[in-house]
Amino acid sequence: MQHQAISRRDRQPGLTSPVWAVNAGPAPKVESLSGAHEVDVLVIGGGIAGVTTALHLAEKRVDVALVEAGQFGDGATGQSGGIVAPDYIRHTPDSIQAVLGEAAGERLTRMIGGSGQHVFDLIRRHEIECDARQDGFYTPSHTDALAAQQRDYARQWQTRGHKVSFVEGVQARALFGADRYCGALRFEEGGGLNPLAFVRGLARAAQRSGARLFGNSPVTRLERKDGYWLCRTPIGTVRAQRLVLAANGGNAALHPAMQRTSLPLNVFQFASMPLDPAQRQAILPRGGAFTDKLPYLFTARLDGLGHLISAFPMSFMVNGDRACYREARRRLKQHFKVMPEPQIDFLWHGLAWVNTSFLPEIYDLGDNAIAIQACNGRGIATNTVIGSELATMLATGDRDALSVQPRAPVPVRFHAGASLLPRFLMSLAYLTN
Numbered sequence: 001m002q003h004q005a006i007s008r009r010d011r012q013p014g015l016t017s018p019v020w021a022v023n024a025g026p027a028p029k030v031e032s033l034s035g036a037h038e039v040d041v042l043v044i045g046g047g048i049a050g051v052t053t054a055l056h057l058a059e060k061r062v063d064v065a066l067v068e069a070g071q072f073g074d075g076a077t078g079q080s081g082g083i084v085a086p087d088y089i090r091h092t093p094d095s096i097q098a099v100l101g102e103a104a105g106e107r108l109t110r111m112i113g114g115s116g117q118h119v120f121d122l123i124r125r126h127e128i129e130c131d132a133r134q135d136g137f138y139t140p141s142h143t144d145a146l147a148a149q150q151r152d153y154a155r156q157w158q159t160r161g162h163k164v165s166f167v168e169g170v171q172a173r174a175l176f177g178a179d180r181y182c183g184a185l186r187f188e189e190g191g192g193l194n195p196l197a198f199v200r201g202l203a204r205a206a207q208r209s210g211a212r213l214f215g216n217s218p219v220t221r222l223e224r225k226d227g228y229w230l231c232r233t234p235i236g237t238v239r240a241q242r243l244v245l246a247a248n249g250g251n252a253a254l255h256p257a258m259q260r261t262s263l264p265l266n267v268f269q270f271a272s273m274p275l276d277p278a279q280r281q282a283i284l285p286r287g288g289a290f291t292d293k294l295p296y297l298f299t300a301r302l303d304g305l306g307h308l309i310s311a312f313p314m315s316f317m318v319n320g321d322r323a324c325y326r327e328a329r330r331r332l333k334q335h336f337k338v339m340p341e342p343q344i345d346f347l348w349h350g351l352a353w354v355n356t357s358f359l360p361e362i363y364d365l366g367d368n369a370i371a372i373q374a375c376n377g378r379g380i381a382t383n384t385v386i387g388s389e390l391a392t393m394l395a396t397g398d399r400d401a402l403s404v405q406p407r408a409p410v411p412v413r414f415h416a417g418a419s420l421l422p423r424f425l426m427s428l429a430y431l432t433n
């Protein structure tokens with residue numbers, strides 16, 4: 001399905017397509033896969049993970065093809081909020097060591113902490129027009145206890161050379177235009193972008209570098225034959241020596257070992273009507289993007305057209321399109337006094353896939369097949385780096401190129417029940433919000 005710029009004012013009631021299509025520019029010209037092809041590496045999935053892998057492989061002169069079911073960015077990438085967040089979701093630089101050990105922990109911290117700069121450098125290198133703004137990513141604290149912890153988290157990042165600081169309460173409230181926070185962690189190298197324009201720009205760069213890209217080509221069958229991977233789409237085949245699965249939630253249908261390895265997190269993402277001058281002066285006046293740490297989390301950023309972009313997780317409490325629009329308005333009113341009557345122009349549904357570790361995972365499936373499972377609702381920056389590192393590993397054979405060490409996939413126990421957990425937990429969080 002190709003994104004179309006349908007806003008609330010054009011089409012009522014109901015959900016719209018993501019706001020990003022308004023100024024993402026045209027989709028790259030790609031054909032459907034037809035006939036029989038042979039390549040060294042086949043990548044499946046045209047989101048940020050697959051496209052960056054293909055781009056960097058092609059730059060290293062590896063013969064690579066990428067097959068996408070729909071259009072590039074149709075998955076979580078184009079549904080996302082476009083926040084570039086070089087931070088852990090649950091961990092800190094110190095706490096990750098307890099999970100991974102010192103060397104692997106430091107390595108991952110270096111990767112996560114540097115992922116914002118990596119994204120903006122890549123955009124500059126390929127001159128991608130994607131409304132990129134490196135104006136900071138913040139995680140605000142809603143209690144004094146969290147603020148005290150975050151002062152320590154800032155120190156943890158700083159001692160490792162990252163540009164992270166703690167912004168005290170008054171200053172944080174002025175930076176956000178929201179008065180419910182008592183400080184914030186600031187990641188200077190983070191920011192925001194138009195994720196659809198970003199992935200389209202990367203896809204064009206991959207094509208220019210020699211990658212063969214195919215759209216509207218869902219992989220219907222994947223099998224091992226005569227020592228090769230054979231992938232079938234409705235009207236074509238690709239035979240490859242090596243395979244990268246970058247289909248996010250779609251990985252489960254492509255390889256049996258990927259079944260039941262991640263959990264669905266449904267999110268509603270929305271964009272307000274462009275703010276008026278008074279609102280723009282009050283809300284995020286110096287730009288930046290933030291995601292708070294409350295269970296029913298709140299997030300906000302502005303795009304280049306002045307839309308305020310935010311989101312809320314799906315719960316059992318908000319049902320139906322009208323209720324979603326009501327909830328979007330309630331959230332904006334709750335946080336921003338200067339928006340007593342917010343108008344919502346775009347509201348769309350997105351599906352993120354979460355690992356129980358809340359960490360990016362790379363799975364070694366054997367037979368020269370690797371899977372990237374690193375969405376976690378936070379993969380714009382990290383998956384961009386993972387694609388680059390994975391390409392280096394595939395081109396050189398050096399596993400030390402990877403900051404995330406590949407391991408065997410482990411199914412989530414009681415997966416059917418566990419899949420309901422995110423929505424159930426978000427319902428509880430909604431009630432306490």
Ligand SMILES: Cc1cc2nc3c(=O)[nH]c(=O)nc-3n(C[C@H](O)[C@H](O)[C@H](O)COP(=O)(O)OP(=O)(O)OC[C@H]3O[C@@H](n4cnc5c(N)ncnc54)[C@H](O)[C@@H]3O)c2cc1C
Nearest residue numbers: 045047048049069075076077081083219250350375379380
């Ligand atoms: C609502 C929402 C908001 C988010 N906001 C942010 C944010 O602000 N910042 C952030 O960092 N992260 C955010 N995320 C997470 C981020 O979008 C993801 O981590 C990232 O985009 C995942 O990229 P990916 O390439 O792994 O997967 P995807 O973008 O999902 O790409 C996978 C692709 O595989 C294709 N595919 C699936 N099955 C097949 C098949 N059989 N054959 C061929 N192709 C197939 C799909 O069509 C899709 O295009 C958000 C996610 C959602 C859902």
